[in-house]
Amino acid sequence: MAHLLLVEDDELLRDGLCAQLMHAGHTVDAAGDGAQAQALLESRRLDGVVLDLGLPPVQGVPMDGFAVLRWIRQRLPHLPVLILTARDDIDDRVQGLNAGADDYLTKPFDMAELLARLGAMLRRSRMPAFGGSLQTEGTPAHRLRLDAQLPMAWLGDEAMELTHREWSLLTLLVKQLGQVVGREEVLAVWQTQAPEGGAAGGGSNALEVYVHRLRRKLQDSGLNIRNVRGLGYMLELQAP
Amino acid sequence: MTGLNTAAGFSLKRQLLWWLLVPQLVLWLMGGVLAFRVALIYAEKAIDQSLTQSVRALARQVKPIGSGLLVDFPKAAQAVLEQDPKDRLAYTVSSPPGSFLLGNSNLPGPAGAGVLQPDDVPVLYEISLDGKPMRVASLELSFGDAPTEQRMRVQVAKSLAVQEAIAQELVRDVLFPLLLLGAVLGVLMHAGIRRGLAPLERLEAQLANRNAASLSPIELTQAPQEVHSLALALNQLLTTLRRSMSQEKRFLNDAAHQLRTPLAGLISQTELALTEAEPQALHERLTKVHKSAQRSAHLVNQLLSLARTEADVALVPIDVASLAREVAREWTPRALAAGIDLGFEGEDHLQAPADRVLLREALNNLIDNALRYCPRGASVTLRVRATGDSQCVLEVEDEGPGVQDADLPHLFERFWRASELPGGCGLGLAIVAEIAQRHGGSVQAHTRAPHGLVVRVVLPLG
Secondary structure, eight states, X not given: OOEEEEEOSOHHHHHHHHHHHHHTTOXXXXXXXXXXXXXXXXXXXXXXXXXXXXXXXXXXXXXXHHHHHHHHHHHOTTOOEEEEESOOOHHHHHHHHHTTOSEXXXXXXXXXXXXXXXXXXXXXHHHXXXXXXXXXXXXXXXXXXXXXXXXXXXXXXXEOOOOHHHHHHHHHHHHTTTSEEEHHHHHHHXXXXXOOSSSOSSSHHHHHHHHHHHHHHTXXXXXXXXXXXXXXXXXXXXXX | OGGGGGGTTOOHHHHHHHHHHHHHHXXXXXXXXXXXXXXHHHHHHHHHXXXXXXXXXXXXXXXXXXXXXXXXXXXXXXXXXXXXXXXXXXXXXXXXXXXXXXXXXXXXXXSSTTSOOOBTOXXXXXXXXXXXXXXXXXXXXXXXXXXXXXXXXXXEEEETHHHHHHHHXXXXXXXXXXXXXXXXXXXXXXXXXXXXXXXXXXXXXXXXXXXXXXXXXXOOOSOOHHHHHHHHHHHHHHHHHHHHHHHHHHHHHHHHHHHHHHHXXXXXXXXHHHHOOSHHXXXXXXXXXXXXXXXXXXXXXXXXXXXXXXXXXXXXXEEHHHHHHHHHHHXXXXXXXXXXXXXXXXXXXXXXXXXXXXXXXXXXXXXXXXHHXXXXXXXXXXXXXXXXXXXXXXXXXXXXXXXXXXXXXXXXXXXXXXXXXXXXXXXXHHHHHHHHHHTTOEEEXXXXXXXXXEEEEEEEOO
């Protein structure tokens, strides 16, 4: 799926994480300190980094995760970085995100949580790489593909007919596949768009109508828009 | 505490002594100068008086006879005038004034000589004779009859060294006892200050040998009012500190015990796993190891989160309804995976003063708890609403097994667990209660019919 660099000084954790990331389908390079990480960052084409903040000094020179993160940001500004730390002070979190980390996870963590965060982070970072287009996984016939520049959506080989509102709703759902998109988030995007005839207004009732229409258009695609009680909508891949 | 110690070296005793003794010394010096001045004036008056008497007495001895003068100056009178060899009286009789007639020295006339001196009124002035300052009394008289009237001048002078000697004597007689008195007063003051500040020193001695372990109240007997109230305030602080320290200690003991249990389980399970040859049994052991490790991790996370609630909170108005939906959305994938319908009901927006991080933590714990104990197919509902009395209610209702009514009061105690279901550590709801308190709010729990639990956090709206 993705080529990742794992930087973690604790051998036991590095070994375990490495195996689990590989098990999840990623290619993994592992480094035990900042110098090894730099060497790998220079020689490999990577999709993302999982970086521990508490790294040991290299030949007596302190080089913690923050230093590595700054180094990465100078050379590879778009490389997504998820930081791991045993300290969960708010200050640390803020400092990490300010230094350019894309996400943050505190030890000890669930492997499922790490994989989910990593997946979301990689999805976000891929969007520009695909020239503003998105696609879901699945068999070619069921694959949903969006191109933000046209803008056009295809289900398999067939182009979908979508109104502006349906398009922006679908984009939001696909971007956050497997996560809940809040009603207010959709309505806020609609606010910026010209009003559409047909379904009245832009309120919650209108949203129901659009979701219903979109759901029909995605019938038999293996994708389902789930209504999450009081919270919003979630696009999910149905188990085949 | 270092901020309070920046004025180190400042001594109350030294300050008091300084403020009492320096003004006293200044007053004493001023008094000395004043006394010297006053003594000089009185000595001058005394000299003037004796000079006036002398000059009149001498004048009486000079009698005009016809156009001449007869000086009746008996030896005895001369002896009186010239009595003190060191402080000899100088006298001159001249007629007309200025032309020496009789005397033991030729004294100059008063300043502005030539100006007519009034008759029979002694004029007093100072001169310098042979480099010594002298006080002179000068008396002019007319004698003879109208056509042949003549004038004579009688002068008597005395050295001013006498005046200074008198003044010095006076000053000595007055100031020496005063100085002695001052010294005695100083000693008394020093002793008094020491005595007055002794309770402070005793307080210091009592506090100096203390550490975090000895927080018993200070014993102060016979302390003055000010020190007594200081000691009372300190004792109050010590009591609060002792209580919170013993709570911390108990908590730390509990925490260590709670952590020790899953670790012991981990060790025993891994030991067993290492000797296991059969793959199926090995897998079972490892599953237990995994559960135990997860439990330890959860416990550590909860302990840290509890520690965080004890830091200072900054309450700022936030939209708690949006925050609640945000938290619920994050939990949705996990709820769906567990087959639980997690939903939200209530306000779209509700502003309340809160600490975003802590409130998120509280909501996380409430939802985590509900999901943990609910079976598949159950519903968990997060609600946010405002009450009539400007309070904000955040509640999580689940359709889990609930707890016995008798257990409800214990629900928010640390390390108390309603069920032996794995995964929980008995801190989640204690954290929620702590966070509610930090927001000036409260937390309640009640059972739901037919089964389930509602945990309600009530926060003030402003």
